[in-house]
Amino acid sequence: MDYRQQRYGRYNNRRSMGSYQNVSNVSNVSSGCGELESKLQEEVKHEYCDEDFADKCLDKLPLAMAYVPFQKWRKVYDAPTGLAHGTIFEELVLPFCGYKNNTCGCGMRGDRS
Amino acid sequence: MTRSREQLMCCITEVSFAIDDVKLYLDTHPCDKDALEYYENYRQLRNEAISEYRDCYGPISSYDVNAENVWTWVTEPWPWEGEC
Amino acid sequence: MWSYERRLQHPVNIKTPNAKMAKYIISQFGGPDGELAASMRYLSQRYTMPYREVAGVLTDIGTEELAHMEIVSTIVHQLTRDLTIEEIKAQGFETYFVDHTVALWPQAASGTPFSSTFFQSKGDAITDLHEDMAAEQKARTTYDNILRMVTDEDVADPIRFLRAREIAHYQRFGEALRIVQDKLDSRNFYAFNPEFDRELKLK
Numbered sequence: 001m002d003y004r005q006q007r008y009g010r011y012n013n014r015r016s017m018g019s020y021q022n023v024s025n026v027s028n029v030s031s032g033c034g035e036l037e038s039k040l041q042e043e044v045k046h047e048y049c050d051e052d053f054a055d056k057c058l059d060k061l062p063l064a065m066a067y068v069p070f071q072k073w074r075k076v077y078d079a080p081t082g083l084a085h086g087t088i089f090e091e092l093v094l095p096f097c098g099y100k101n102n103t104c105g106c107g108m109r110g111d112r113s
Numbered sequence: 114m115t116r117s118r119e120q121l122m123c124c125i126t127e128v129s130f131a132i133d134d135v136k137l138y139l140d141t142h143p144c145d146k147d148a149l150e151y152y153e154n155y156r157q158l159r160n161e162a163i164s165e166y167r168d169c170y171g172p173i174s175s176y177d178v179n180a181e182n183v184w185t186w187v188t189e190p191w192p193w194e195g196e197c
Numbered sequence: 198m199w200s201y202e203r204r205l206q207h208p209v210n211i212k213t214p215n216a217k218m219a220k221y222i223i224s225q226f227g228g229p230d231g232e233l234a235a236s237m238r239y240l241s242q243r244y245t246m247p248y249r250e251v252a253g254v255l256t257d258i259g260t261e262e263l264a265h266m267e268i269v270s271t272i273v274h275q276l277t278r279d280l281t282i283e284e285i286k287a288q289g290f291e292t293y294f295v296d297h298t299v300a301l302w303p304q305a306a307s308g309t310p311f312s313s314t315f316f317q318s319k320g321d322a323i324t325d326l327h328e329d330m331a332a333e334q335k336a337r338t339t340y341d342n343i344l345r346m347v348t349d350e351d352v353a354d355p356i357r358f359l360r361a362r363e364i365a366h367y368q369r370f371g372e373a374l375r376i377v378q379d380k381l382d383s384r385n386f387y388a389f390n391p392e393f394d395r396e397l398k399l400k
Contacts, residue, residue: 062383066327068371071138073147079131079155083207086361088134094364095357099345126204133206133261134365140253141372173203192203193271195210 121166125173128159199260206264207358211275211351216288218352219276220306222343225269225359227303227311230335232269232359236262238316238332242325245392248380251322251373255329258366265359270301272355321390326374333367 061067075090082088116124135152142148163173171189172178178186225231239259246252277290277299285294292308303311317328340360347353382388389397 062386065378065386066330066371066374067378068330068368068375070141070372070375071368073138073142073145076147076151079127079158082134083127083130083358086358087365088131089138089365092365092368093361096341096344096360098341122204126206126208129202129204130206137254137257137261137365137369140250140257141369141376143250171203174200176200186203189203192205193209193267193274195208195271195275 115169116165118166118170121162121170124162125159125166128155128162131155132159199263205268205271206261207268207355209268209271209275209351209355211272211349213349213351214279214284215276215349215352216280216285216290218347218349219273220288220290220293221346222269222276222352222356223273223304224306225336225339225343226266226273226301228305228307228309228339229315230332230339231303231305231311231315232262232266232336233303233311234315235332235336236260236266237313238318239329241316241318242329245320246322246325247391248322248376250376251326254369254373258369261362261366265362268355268359272352273301274299276352320392322377322392323374323386326370326377329370330367330374333363333370337363337367 077088077090085093087093132152132155135148139148139152166173167177171185175186227233236259239255243252243255246255285291319325337360340356343356344353347356378386
């Protein structure tokens with residue numbers, strides 16, 4: 001899968017159900033970086049501004065600073081499953097797939113609904 | 114029925130890890146009720162498992178050694194020895 | 198004050214010794230992006246952190262990194278403890294062996310000894326948290342590289358666990374940075390250093 005497709009699929013399903021349905025064919029987005037970035041910003045605006053975080057839209061945040069989204073309490077594993085994954089938070093399970101001896105069965109976030 | 118040494122240690126490892134991860138979440142979300150409840154649940158399970166392990170198999174902490182006959186803190190295997 | 202618990206945060210049971218693997222895995226013990234460096238970084242930064250939630254994050258993650266150092270050391274130990282001298286020579290372990298036999302000594306895979314120069318404790322909340330976020334990513338990449346080379350599942354299993362922890366830690370440091378941002382004036386986050394300019398912080 002094209003890396004950019006991967007990123008969008010992953011980003012979409014991590015955020016919310018179906019908020020990204022209107023970007024149907026990501027492979028059409030090949031005309032350059034400008035178009036990709038504005039689609040990402042639109043996605044974030046749609047996501048954050050629909051909730052109470054109206055002032056947290058990426059392009060409204062102060063410049064020259066880094067922002068990591070606050071995690072919410074959801075999709076929490078029980079203890080045995082948590083230990084097996086290395087975290088109790090399903091949303092933080094981001095395995096490395098770039099190696100041949102991989103037996104972990106990579107599940108990208110995009111695979112989860 | 115008493116759990117085996119391996120079963121108990123496995124349980125302690127699992128519940129302690131759940132506490133390790135939720136503890137970090139609580140550091141940045143100190144008022145999250147769901148997280149506080151998750152923590153409290155596993156805190157109790159952990160205390161029970163550790164007491165049982167200490168009574169049946171040996172100490173986990175040097176602050177809690179059954180010191181009646183022998184200082185078992187130094188007579189039991191260390192964790193880096195592994196099972197092999 | 199630290200307590201020690203007689204257990205590993207994640208089990209390590211390696212059946213087959215392998216000095217070749219030990220030679221590069223040791224970087225996560227004493228190397229620049231390893232667990233000892235991470236622990237010392239966070240535990241050093243916490244004293245002057247003016248926000249208690251952030252000091253909590255630094256203390257708790259700094260402590261967890263010591264447990265990770267123990268796991269990495271255990272992996273290296275179990276990979277090297279039963280080697281014969283012929284195996285040591287055949288697997289290119291002689292240069293470490295001559296100085297340390299099969300003991301654990303904090304160094305990088307290159308042989309560079311552990312040093313405080315591997316980390317910074319800058320005394321500025323924003324700067325230190327960026328350092329910490331970068332440290333977690335560097336550690337994750339190092340584990341990615343280890344996973345590319347490891348062929349033994351007994352070794353890959355705890356390595357994958359340690360890698361997963363780096364991602365969780367990154368998220369927490371990112372949230373800690375957001376907490377610091379909330380306590381500063383967003384018109385200029387860099388107007389003063391909240392760890393040092395106390396009069397300005399109280400305004």
